[in-house]
Amino acid sequence: QAITQLLHSMIGTPLSALHAAMGRFRTDDPELFDSFRTVEGGYRQLLALDVAADVDVDWPGQLAAHLPALGGEYAIAFSFVHPDDPMSRPERVLAHLILDDLANNAAKSGAKRCDIVLERTDGGFIATVTDDGRPIADGQWLREGGGLQRLEKSLVDRGGGIKYDDKGSDGLKHVTVHWNSAPVGDGDAADDPGVG
DSSP states (O other): OHHHHHHIIIIIHHHHHHHHHHGGGTTTOHHHHHHHHHHHHHHHHHHHTTTOTTOOSSTTHHHHHHHHHHHHHHTOEEEEEOOOSOOOHHHHHHHHHHHHHHHHHHHHTTOSEEEEEEEEOSSEEEEEEEEOSOOOOTTTTTOTTSHHHHHHHHHHHTTOEEEEESOOTTSOEEEEEEEEOOOTTSSSOTTOOSOO
């Protein structure tokens, strides 16, 4: 607690200011923006240790620590189902970026509930994000330069894709993404202690 209190007081405010500044680079330099989000996620993960010392610092620690904070900020309840078995570092990083983007989109759409399910398939992963927020406005889905278009490019690069359905029989909107596993040897091993 002593460490996390110092971390919050010394880094929290500058990091918030940097977040606002980094937002301007989301389109111009998406890799820089994603790298910043990884740092920001690690900060949130460390703060989460203050109240839950057994938070897994590996997968899905970073994302799992962010969802309650996002829920508190936007008054949205998240559920998160995910594989417990080890994931390689490239898979953890990609899964975090994808699910974090979709969770933020759900929160900003005014949703009160968002359910995230990540499953392993024979050749990769499939994730479904369901929420009760506002439908994505016409012209906003995969708009040029938008975050979803950037997300789609990352998925297509891995043999995957993204689709959206706001006309489900349950009255909720559903975003489904899928991607193929990275080839063996592509990136760090599954036990690498890197980003969760």
